[in-house]
Amino acid sequence: MPKLRRFVDPYLLLLTGTVVLAALFPARGVGASVADIAVTVAVALLFFLYGARLAPSAIWAGLAHWRLQSLVFASTFLLFPLIGLAVSAGAGALLPDDMVTGLLFLSLLPSTVQSSIAFTSIAGGNVPAALCSASVSNLVGVVLTPLLVALLIPTAGSGFALSSIEDIGLQILLPFVVGQAMRPLIGAWLLRHKTLTSYVDRGSILFVVYAAFSAGMVAGVWTEVSLGDLTAIILLDTLMLAVVIAATTLLSRRLGFSTPDEIAIVFCGSKKSMASGIPMATILFPASAVSLTVLPLMIFHQIQLFVCATLARRYAERAAARTRAVEGAGEAAEVAAARAPN
Template sequence: MSTLRRLIDPYLLMLIATVAIAAVLPARGEWAVVAEWVTTAAVALLFFLYGARLSPAAIWAGLSHWRLQSMVFASTFVLFPLIGLAVNAVFGRFLAPEIAVGLLYLSLLPSTVQSSIAFTSIARGNVPAALCSASLSNLLGVVLTPLLVTFLLPGASGGISLKAVEDISLQILLPFVLGQAARPLIGAFLSRHAKLVGYVDRGSILLVVYAAFSAGMVAGIWGKLDVLDLGLVFLLNILVLGAVMVTLTIASRRLGFSKEDEIAIVFCGSKKGMVSGIPMAAILFAGQAVSLIVLPLMLFHQIQLFVCAVLARRYAERPEGEPAPVKETAELPA
């Protein structure tokens, strides 16, 4: 049974079931609005709980860990674009023009926030550093992504969206600050009930998957491609994700990072954010087939969640024998 559980991850099955439900019963109309609000509330609750659990010293340790932050930044805004350019140069001629643009656009986006931190927590990694890396990536991405798009995709139009900064602040930073304020009241309770944060971790990701896949089903973007096109985009996404994750894992170990730091680097540095990517695409590619341009991003988002669910489970099963440096992992969620 233990071997079977390793081969069939229950959380991966839950992700697959969520996608299946979204395909059969996508959120439409008023239900789509309700799903969006519930997802937003779940993510806000997740960051409130993180704020209540993490000590200010642990947060500062994450911010001051410049080597780790540099690795994630380099992966997100240097390694990914280079791989995206290479893949586009080799395979772009086999794809519809909008899909080829979307594949390169995917590589220019910032990291995700909620799933990066959630999977780092599940894997028992350096959560404060992951929180800082993912949040900083999104804030920088508001400026860097449009600049990269303008430079590498001259056909794009539009400008830099300040709304993304507001969304990040309201959905992530504000709940986190409120959690920090509530820490003296509920911090000890949350430390005694670590599974509560874990349930919110997993639940928030399932809600994001359902809302995102529902939006794609309602927009009908899946029906605009044949099976061969869809299969090629799927394989190229796996190729890009695999290349980045393998590179980050090897580099983290060669550079002497702890296992907790490696987990944060791999999960934060290999992600691309759909929550910020789709609104940016609507502005940067105004008047173009945005639904097709964001298709590689939507597929990549699903793939990275499935892969990271399995990888986080494997990381979490490692022995407890090797303690993490106190400076960088103080009061991490279990």
Template sequence: MIRRTLARFGIDPYLLALLGTVAVAILLPARGQGAVVANQAVSVAVALLFFLYGARLSPKAVWEGLLHWRLQSLVFASTYILFPLLGLGLTKAFGAWLSPALILGLMFVCVLPSTVQSSIAFTSIARGNVAAALCSASVSNLFGMVVTPLLVMLLLDSKGVGFSAEAMKSIALQLLLPFAAGQLLRPWIGALLQRYKAVISIVDRGSILLVVYDAFSEGMAAGIWSQVTLGDLVMVILLDMVLLAAVLAITTLLSRRLGFSKEDEIVIVFCGSKKSLASGIPMANILFPGQALGLVVLPLMLFHQIQLFACATLAQRYARRPAEPHPEPTAPAMLGSAKA
């Protein structure tokens, strides 16, 4: 009942959980030994998260997705080329009005992979190519484990990011190794995970909430909120909105100019414009040691909700388009059907 009421007003229950977690971290931050335990728990949670990703992702889905190379290339270009270029332009133009941590957070949004669940869900609502969306979002996240750290090194290192050999080691141990282990064990545990999707979803989302709590607890200990003003929040929201609007417009225009079907256009628009909170927060925890992590992930949390509102509206608009008429069967086909 509560979930249905929230959905009616366009409110994501998970966003409320995230905001509640931030509130708990502000009121009851982990300190001393509690902070040490929280950090260790986060490392375990991140590894578990990517193990489950590996166990659920079918290698066949990755291969089939790669075969649709024109669509995948456009989504990849939007995710890892268009977004970073727009981010560089926005941060150059408005960087003087925001703190370095928030600028870093905005650029971090731009180098993340696409979402999986919401991209597929919105593609389905919009009557798009769901199979292609599944492949595209999955491949985006698979590449993201390597491409995102590389883009962080290339584009953000000059801004004081602690990207190093130690960060690469953490990526390998906490992301790539668990993911590979999940892929290896998938033949034995894949069916079990499918059977208990609700439990796995709780583990997924619970892991992210734990990382958020730890990030904002550290922020409280470092006194980061004294650095954020209402003007900062408004500016970040506006830049997130401009960024998303630009990508939605460009992906729509390009997919139509390049002759994609409406179903494939929907995949390109939704998969090419999303950024993953589920992958982003664990990666931020590894890639930005010593940073004010609460501030760094704030633009991502805001972008996540903005993209949900915008894409939910867009999906409903796509869904209202007239159904394409199916061609009438030819006479030989009708005769063959009758004989059968």
């Protein structure tokens, strides 16, 4: 199992199982109404917990490194959307409209928090900067991602009507602000019970996925998906990730960042958050379209884990090799000094 975890995210297996469950037993009628209410509660709970756990000091601590933060921000909310526009334009003749929308939607999302920091740590990168970048990305993304969706995907939410803005305020912003306000009271308790909060986080996402794919099954949208569609999404997701990783690596080196800073930039600037993306999609897109819209994001999530796990190990191996080289040079110098005549 430890070896399997290196290549397959167990949570993705749960997500896959949830999709299968929704395919076999979709929520219908009264069950669908109950599921809609439960999804609203789950999304609000998700962002409440995130607000309660996010320390404002963690954001301000890394802001002094403005060049690094600016590059990560530009990669997440400028470079990625430009790539998403290009890819979605090219995929228009290959994929159903909802999947094309999903490719563009994932490019507009904020970065992940946990995996960005974890991979930066494994690779020997600048962890405080990564923590700040990922936190700011998610905080800003709560507002910026819906605005970008309104600008670039005008069909989302029926032209991003006032009701959509109200839903975002009530289901995302308000719970987040309340969580921040409650942080002095419950923040320490949440940090001591990370396993419990992790179950709540992931369980909420699983439930949202079940509701979204149930709606898709009832509406019959999955009759539009073929093996060719899935293959195309995998290839396009991989292409988007490869371009961003190559661009952030090249820019980091051209701009003279240190290797630890480069690692933080690459891992924070190339990630997209499924934890934020799926709840947002349930608000911004029609229920019948959500399952196909989030499919590119779900596939991208697994691809980024595969690629970044491999990249993190390579960074770590290079750092270990440099350390051994330095230690070897030091030992050789000591030997030479000992043999030298007095």
